[in-house]
Amino acid sequence: MAYPARVLLASVMIALSAGVRAEAEEAKPPNVLFIAVDDLRPELKSFGQEHMVTPHMDALAQRGRAFSRHYVEAPTCGAARYALLTGQYPKRNITYSNAAFRLYQDGVAPPSFPQIFRENGYHTVQMGKVSHSPDGLRDDQDRIAEVGIDNTYNNAPHKHFTNPEDPELPGAWDVLITPVGKWQTAWGAFFAYDRGETRRRGHSPPVEAADVDDTGYPDGLMADRARQLLGELGERDEPFFFAVGFYKPHLPFNAPQKYWDLYERDAIDISHVDPLQRRGGEMINSYGHSAEDFDDEAHVRKILHGYYAATSYVDAQIGKVLDALDETGLAENTIVVLWGDHGFHLGENGIWGKHSLHEQSLRSPLIVRVPGMPRPGEMADGIVASVDIYPTLMELANLPMPEHLDGQSFAAMLEDPKADPIGFAVGFNFPRGGPTQALRVDGWRYIQGDGLYDRKNDPNERENVAEAHPELVERMQAQLQEILDRRKAR
Numbered sequence: 001m002a003y004p005a006r007v008l009l010a011s012v013m014i015a016l017s018a019g020v021r022a023e024a025e026e027a028k029p030p031n032v033l034f035i036a037v038d039d040l041r042p043e044l045k046s047f048g049q050e051h052m053v054t055p056h057m058d059a060l061a062q063r064g065r066a067f068s069r070h071y072v073e074a075p076t077c078g079a080a081r082y083a084l085l086t087g088q089y090p091k092r093n094i095t096y097s098n099a100a101f102r103l104y105q106d107g108v109a110p111p112s113f114p115q116i117f118r119e120n121g122y123h124t125v126q127m128g129k130v131s132h133s134p135d136g137l138r139d140d141q142d143r144i145a146e147v148g149i150d151n152t153y154n155n156a157p158h159k160h161f162t163n164p165e166d167p168e169l170p171g172a173w174d175v176l177i178t179p180v181g182k183w184q185t186a187w188g189a190f191f192a193y194d195r196g197e198t199r200r201r202g203h204s205p206p207v208e209a210a211d212v213d214d215t216g217y218p219d220g221l222m223a224d225r226a227r228q229l230l231g232e233l234g235e236r237d238e239p240f241f242f243a244v245g246f247y248k249p250h251l252p253f254n255a256p257q258k259y260w261d262l263y264e265r266d267a268i269d270i271s272h273v274d275p276l277q278r279r280g281g282e283m284i285n286s287y288g289h290s291a292e293d294f295d296d297e298a299h300v301r302k303i304l305h306g307y308y309a310a311t312s313y314v315d316a317q318i319g320k321v322l323d324a325l326d327e328t329g330l331a332e333n334t335i336v337v338l339w340g341d342h343g344f345h346l347g348e349n350g351i352w353g354k355h356s357l358h359e360q361s362l363r364s365p366l367i368v369r370v371p372g373m374p375r376p377g378e379m380a381d382g383i384v385a386s387v388d389i390y391p392t393l394m395e396l397a398n399l400p401m402p403e404h405l406d407g408q409s410f411a412a413m414l415e416d417p418k419a420d421p422i423g424f425a426v427g428f429n430f431p432r433g434g435p436t437q438a439l440r441v442d443g444w445r446y447i448q449g450d451g452l453y454d455r456k457n458d459p460n461e462r463e464n465v466a467e468a469h470p471e472l473v474e475r476m477q478a479q480l481q482e483i484l485d486r487r488k489a490r
């Protein structure tokens with residue numbers, strides 16, 4: 001495919017017109033900046049959500065291609081990130097869960113795309129939460145045993161040490177670097193509260209507004225370190241693949257006060273909130289509030305306000321990194337991908353959290369900017385999935401396409417937003433009772449064991465219309481089965 005050549009040509013032309021020598025541009029493959037954002041809903045101004053203050057992600061969408069219908073494979077961090085990074089659908093039970101990355105230690109996981117970049121001469125750097133753990137490192141079992149806590153990050157995050165010698169993605173990174181500041185460990189930073197405090201499960205509040213600057217929470221530290229690092233990466237001879245994974249807006253919804261001040265709590269729309277259905281889960285069990293609190297409109301507004309503040313906070317940090325890319329001149333030869341690891345119900349379907357096969361859990365923002373791309377700023381509305389990102393990156397960087405991939409490249413949609421989309425997305429979940437899947441096609445969502453939803457007339461998926469459309473259900477069941485049967489064996 002001629003696309004990467006055209007990208008290079010475009011940057012050469014820019015360089016020539018600016019009177020700059022072109023040889024280096026011709027020779028150097030494109031860098032990649034991959035930005036992962038945790039639990040980010042597609043609730044951005046550039047995605048039609050006018051109430052949001054997200055100028056930096058919006059600016060990226062303006063200069064690149066935003067995908068209005070991008071779906072992840074799984075509604076939980078570890079499984080979604082494993083599917084993205086391996087380019088494969090969940091298949092074994094473990095790949096439906098946060099423990100998916102263990103397969104790398106078992107030696108049965110396929111090569112991740114950062115590993116492919118590294119094997120092809122890229123300098124690869126990881127910061128923050130890209131795989132599942134918040135610094136890309138596995139637990140340090142010996143140190144955890146020494147401090148004598150029970151072995152979950154949920155209960156004592158500030159004592160849950162990771163091992164610098166033991167990455168979750170072996171072979172993928174030249175450098176892993178995550179600033180943890182006053183929070184002592186990456187898990188402590190992941191659940192950060194003001195002044196170095198971290199979450200005490202079941203006690204800490206679900207939201208916090210501290211009167212601090214951006215570095216009062218870890219994403220601000222990460223943004224500053226990423227800016228500095230980009231300067232260093234630009235000095236190297238080889239191209240770079242830099243992945244930075246921000247923690248917010250993942251719970252707790254903590255952000256500096258100034259981001260809370262961007263929203264007026266009483267003006268927040270709560271019409272999408274349905275009566276609470278799921279009484280347990282991360283949101284309700286892990287923080288100092290109860291299911292009954294969600295009957296209270298003031299509490300609901302506070303939670304939504306926190307999510308919006310945390311979203312605007314992370315948006316500002318993303319802006320700093322993108323600014324650094326411009327200031328260093330690297331933007332001219334760097335592909336940027338911004339990816340949300342899954343969605344989040346903020347009361348839709350009576351759910352506060354993820355772990356469902358509904359639209360709210362599976363749809364997330366995706367923005368891709370390729371230097372010199374045609375028609376920047378035009379949104380692509382066709383359906384694409386996270387497993388399609390791996391083959392797309394291989395095509396854009398002109399790297400060999402591995403055989404284990406389940407997805408397909410959507411590079412054509414970067415040239416033309418109206419190009420044929422992938423057209424379907426499969427979601428995988430593992431509730432009690434075993435693995436369950438969902439199929440999303442234009443106009444419809446079908447969830448195994450649950451029902452059929454009319455996306456055009458029922459955007460919040462409140463009514464199961466399977467009985468009225470038995471033939472469609474049968475057709476979608478068959479399509480889903482065919483996709484599942486095709487899953488690659490590796």
Ligand SMILES: [Ca+2]
Pocket residue numbers: 038039076077250341342
């Ligand atoms: Ca997540």
